[in-house]
Amino acid sequence: MQNTTEESILILDFGSQYTQLITRKVRELGVYSEIKPFNIPLQEIKNMAPSGIILSGGPESVYAESAPHPDSAIFDLGIPVLGICYGLQLTAHYHGGKIEDAARREYGLAEFIVDDSGDLFKNVPTRSNVWMSHGDALTQTPDGFEAIGHTANSPFAAIANRSKQIFCVQFHPEVTHSVAGKQILGNFVHDVCTCNGSWTPTSVVEKTLADISQRVGSAKAICALSGGVDSAVAAAMAYRAIGDQLTCIYVDNGLMRKNETKQVSQTFTQHFGDNFVAVDASQQFLENLAGVTNPEEKRKIIGRTFIEVFEAEAEKIVDVDYLIQGTLYPDVIESVSAHGPSATIKTHHNVGGLPDVMNLKLIEPLRELFKDEVRRVGKELDMADAILGRHPFPGPGLAVRVLGEITRDRLDLLRDVDAIFMDSLHEYGEYENIWQAFAVLLPVKSVGVMGDFRTYDNVVALRAVTSLDGMTADWARIPNDLLALISNRIINEVRGVNRVVYDISSKPPSTIEWE
Numbered sequence: 001m002q003n004t005t006e007e008s009i010l011i012l013d014f015g016s017q018y019t020q021l022i023t024r025k026v027r028e029l030g031v032y033s034e035i036k037p038f039n040i041p042l043q044e045i046k047n048m049a050p051s052g053i054i055l056s057g058g059p060e061s062v063y064a065e066s067a068p069h070p071d072s073a074i075f076d077l078g079i080p081v082l083g084i085c086y087g088l089q090l091t092a093h094y095h096g097g098k099i100e101d102a103a104r105r106e107y108g109l110a111e112f113i114v115d116d117s118g119d120l121f122k123n124v125p126t127r128s129n130v131w132m133s134h135g136d137a138l139t140q141t142p143d144g145f146e147a148i149g150h151t152a153n154s155p156f157a158a159i160a161n162r163s164k165q166i167f168c169v170q171f172h173p174e175v176t177h178s179v180a181g182k183q184i185l186g187n188f189v190h191d192v193c194t195c196n197g198s199w200t201p202t203s204v205v206e207k208t209l210a211d212i213s214q215r216v217g218s219a220k221a222i223c224a225l226s227g228g229v230d231s232a233v234a235a236a237m238a239y240r241a242i243g244d245q246l247t248c249i250y251v252d253n254g255l256m257r258k259n260e261t262k263q264v265s266q267t268f269t270q271h272f273g274d275n276f277v278a279v280d281a282s283q284q285f286l287e288n289l290a291g292v293t294n295p296e297e298k299r300k301i302i303g304r305t306f307i308e309v310f311e312a313e314a315e316k317i318v319d320v321d322y323l324i325q326g327t328l329y330p331d332v333i334e335s336v337s338a339h340g341p342s343a344t345i346k347t348h349h350n351v352g353g354l355p356d357v358m359n360l361k362l363i364e365p366l367r368e369l370f371k372d373e374v375r376r377v378g379k380e381l382d383m384a385d386a387i388l389g390r391h392p393f394p395g396p397g398l399a400v401r402v403l404g405e406i407t408r409d410r411l412d413l414l415r416d417v418d419a420i421f422m423d424s425l426h427e428y429g430e431y432e433n434i435w436q437a438f439a440v441l442l443p444v445k446s447v448g449v450m451g452d453f454r455t456y457d458n459v460v461a462l463r464a465v466t467s468l469d470g471m472t473a474d475w476a477r478i479p480n481d482l483l484a485l486i487s488n489r490i491i492n493e494v495r496g497v498n499r500v501v502y503d504i505s506s507k508p509p510s511t512i513e514w515e
């Protein structure tokens, strides 16, 4: 485990949609935590020597044939265990408790009543709302366990075996709807597992830097810089570790936003000097994309062209052995690992395929971190807020925001619209409140009237969402007056646009991008 304080919480994943959330909450409590599939070998757990183990929830019933079962010896390692939802049922099952299909299933908010406010429920209100999501329920406490809390429908909503340091809750403390959830998780990691809680994302920096310089030695490394947060922080870390042995390559694919290439080049030349290389490949990308309207086809062409351009550029640098890539933790873990014997690792979709094609060894300095943690690391490395606070931008860039055919003119038009939208969000202090915002050029024309003339021109859509991680999102409630101002500016200032619409769909069922 990448853990400089030697404290860690191991989270075994049984397939809950909230497993990642448990990890994040534990890290927020200052304790490094990582997710592993439920069935990792016992020896691996022993080698990790975690301070505590959390068993996640999961969709199965413990009696189902396909139910995920860990090595039951995890309960005898002398390591404190917290079972959540399915984790409670599993623990009870192994210790002789009785689990039945609940007569009254509980989904959503329930009032939880603390029956024993020792350890796990220290400083937790006697009555508080918790988030429940279960069909099966415990109807008889297992041997050696006692009930420490209940709800109207679950007489054993929390149980404990203090001599074995095993605690279980039927509800989800990791979900914000469980109002005392943070206190409960804190009691588990700080009091039961006796972690002091001094971990911060930046505590991985030193160790990672040492790892990179040791691995790379005197060899050379390259990095694809997109201008986004992840690749920028990954490159900054690598540069600290190996200095001039690193070359950063930025490919201008012609699908970037207004002035973006200029800004990125200025910023990174300041940081990396001659070791920053910007390549203008816009002509090549646009030629390859000519006449293509299918979004997936666009993505494939862009991916292929990127590899060609990057490879050609990298060949100019001799003796490169390593590729630095800004892969994040959510890309690495597979939250549904409960249904596979091992976690499959997704490749980073922006630069997927590069290490194989180029026969390079991969270094991923951020593979243990979540996005917000990456931003904190970037701050620690003195990186500018203008880079760290940027909204996410997809690898295929404006190609998936110019719906239909991509031409330089249509891209330029969208760039002008997008720039007005972004400038206005910055100017009125809304940019930071929004997870991602952008404009989309629609493949339709609409009728308008300007002065005394009838117009038949382009329609643009504005999209702005709030989100935690892009997995789900809600449309941002930008003040109406600001929307009015933005719409006026776009129609007045961008020739060729006579209508602006605001996207009010959430994800799911829509997605954030339009293509």
Ligand code: XMP
Binding pocket: 299, 349, 350, 392, 393, 394, 395, 396, 436, 470, 471, 507, 510, 511, 512, 513, 514, 515
């Ligand atoms: P969706 O549209 O799937 O987007 O709700 C979720 C997040 O992913 C980004 N996105 C992409 N990023 N390559 C990328 O690097 C892609 O092909 C791609 N498609 C969507 C999107 O901008 C949002 O942040």
